[in-house]
Amino acid sequence: MIFPSINSKIILFFLIISSALIILSIILIIQIFPSVIRNEIYKNVQLVEGSEQYERFLELPFPVTFKVYFFNVENSVDVVNGEKPVLKEVGPYIYKQYRKKTVLYTDEKEDTVSYTQTENFEFDNEASGNFSDEDYVTMLNAPMMSILQIAEKYGQTSVLSSCLSDIFPEFDSVFVKVKVKDILFDGIRFCVRHFSLCELRRTIACKIAERKKNVDILTDGALQFSFFNYKVNSNDGLYTIKRGINDVKTLGQIVRLNNSTRTHYWKQSNANSSCDEVKGTDSTLYPPQISKDSIFQIYSTDICRYIEIQFLKEEFYKGVKGYTFATNNLTLRASTTLKEEDCFCTEQTKGVNGEDTCFLDGVIDMQPCTGVPVLLSFPHFLWADEFYSEGVIGLNSNEENHRTFLKVEPETGTPLQGMKRIQINSVLRPINKIKQTEKLPRVVLPLLWIEEGVSLTNKYVKKLEDMYFNKVTLLNILKWTLLAGSIIITSCLGAYLIYKRVNKM
Structure with a gap:
């Protein structure tokens, strides 16, 4: 059988x-x-005090990579005489950015944690290769041009015209040659106190300048300008975010910034406008169970607003499948087709023709946020109106290299890789009654662009696997x-x- x-x-x-x-x-x-x-x-992902996730939240176990690319002005003398600027991208100058959060209080009923965050920077010689922070770059005299544009707004340029060398004793020209470390963090001095016939005019100009966040007041009373030292000197506000314990889908969402749900930087002509809303994440925490239909808002206090990123593609990172979300050609477009309803059109920084203006697509006036006439765009004027890139020589935008993106593991919400990329620009034009500027071309001049990001190390990829x-x-x-x-x-x-x-x- x-x-x-x-x-x-x-x-x-x-x-x-x-x-x-x-x-x-x-x-x-x-x-x-x-x-x-x-x-x-x-x-594993909820912000439970004492957990490994909570400790990573308080202090990233590895530094953020902070890269700076300068646009060196190759023909600065010719530009002062009216020629189109020829730019050469120099860099990256790479810094290690260390972030640390200080929790002030937790609200279990609201399921939130409130904290401030500090940042420190260390120049990475090895990663920067042949570039050193002792290098010199030729770029726009940003503090001088800012003071002149602000003074012009109040009809005070004639008062300053004969006193520029007194306010800027070391560099009173439109373009300056400066050390990388000085222009980024260590600072360049101006408004040095001394007796002169320009003392009253200098005092007025310097009182305006000292209130700007990019300016430090030194012990001898002089002022010092740098692009990013403000990040080291103070925190960027009080964040209140969801812990994701009551509802994990809300993990990392900003509930309030400085105890408010709005910032009040942008024009409120449109009652339904979202320009001033505080929402999204601070780019460090994301909820699990992410789908391709998800849309993320990333809030940045550097630009006083959030930007949206949407699903782009599915790809692998060190063997781990990830969803890539990214900015697109609509990200920095006007919030409405009507000028009077566009809350990002504040008309605070004058355009290339010296008129009040809404800037064209791809460029945002940051003066309401920063207090100085600077403009924001994506690097190399990616997706911006052609008017801007045609005004200079040497730009070459590329979506792969210049867009902001986040690559995230969809099941756990773990960021695998993410890069925030922005470019800082200034309007270059003649300033009324300032002789040094009378022949300047009328263009929007790129100054530098930064890439701030994290790539998950092998150690933490292994932890994700475990x-x-x-x-x-x-x-x-x-x-x-x-x-x-x-x-x-x-x-x-x-x-x-x-x-x-x-x-x-």
């Missing part, structure tokens, strides 16, 4: 048991195991083994019963 003689009732009993195991396996596959994995993910992928693999082996085993047993028992019935006939 092929099969041994076994009581049919016993076989039927075990057949029922094995069939139940198939049903149980299906339930485990469809409902139980996914729920176990999901709960394990939630437990936290999620290895457990998923183990459960997959278990569930398919259980299902396959129960199917095989059921099939064998069923075949035996059929065999018994056939032989009785």
Whole structure:
């Protein structure tokens, strides 16, 4: 006999048991195991005090990469005489940016945590290669041009015209040659106190300048300008964000900034405008279970607004599947087609013709945010109106290199790689009654662009695998083994019963 003689009732009993195991396996596959994995993910990503996620939230275990690219003005003398600027991109000058959060209080009922964040920078000689922060670059005299444009707004340029060398004793020209470390962090001095016939005019100009966030007041009363030292000197505000304990889908969402849901920087002509809304994340935390339909807002206090990123493509990062979300050609467009309803059109910085203006697509006036006449765009005027790139020589925009993006593991919401990229620009034009500027071309001049980002290290890719992928693999082996085993047993028992019935006939 092929099969041994076994009581049919016993076989039927075990057949029922094995069939139940198939049903149980299906339930485990469809409902139980996914729920176990999901709960394990939630437990690992929520901001629970004392957890590993909480400690990473307080202080990133590795530095953020902060890259600066300068647009060196190759023909500065010719530009002063009316020629189109010829630019050469120089860099990157790479810094390690260390971020540390200080939690001030937690609201368990609201499920929020409130904190401030400080940043420190360290020049990375090795990563910068042949570039040193001791290098010199030729660029626009940003503090002087800012003071002149602000003075022009109040009709005070004639008062300053003969006193520029007194206000800027070391550099009173339109373009200056400065050290990288000085223009970025260490500062360039101006408004040095001394007795002169220009003392009153200098005092007025310097009182205006000292209130700007890019300007430090030194112990001897002089002022010092740098692009980014303000990041080191103070925190960027009080954040209140969701911990994701009551609802994990809200993890990392900013509820308030400085105890307010709006910033009041931008024009409020449109009651339904979202320009002043505080929302999104600070780019460090994202909820799990991300889909391709998700849209993220990233809020930045550097630009006093949020930007949206949308799904672009699916790609792998160090063997881990990720969803890439990115900015696009609509990101820095006007918020409405009507000038009077565009809340980003504040007309605070005058355009290239010296008129009040809304800047064209791809360029945003940052004066409401920064207090000085600077303009924001994506690097190399990516997606901006051609008027801007045609005004200078040497730009070459590229979506891959110049867009802002986030690559995230969709199940856990873990950021795999992310880069914020912005360009700082200034209007270059003749300033009324300022002789040094009377022949300047009328263009928007790129000064520098920065790339601020994180790429998950091998160590933390391994942690992600241990936290999620290895457990998923183990459960997959278990569930398919259980299902396959129960199917095989059921099939064998069923075949035996059929065999018994056939032989009785």
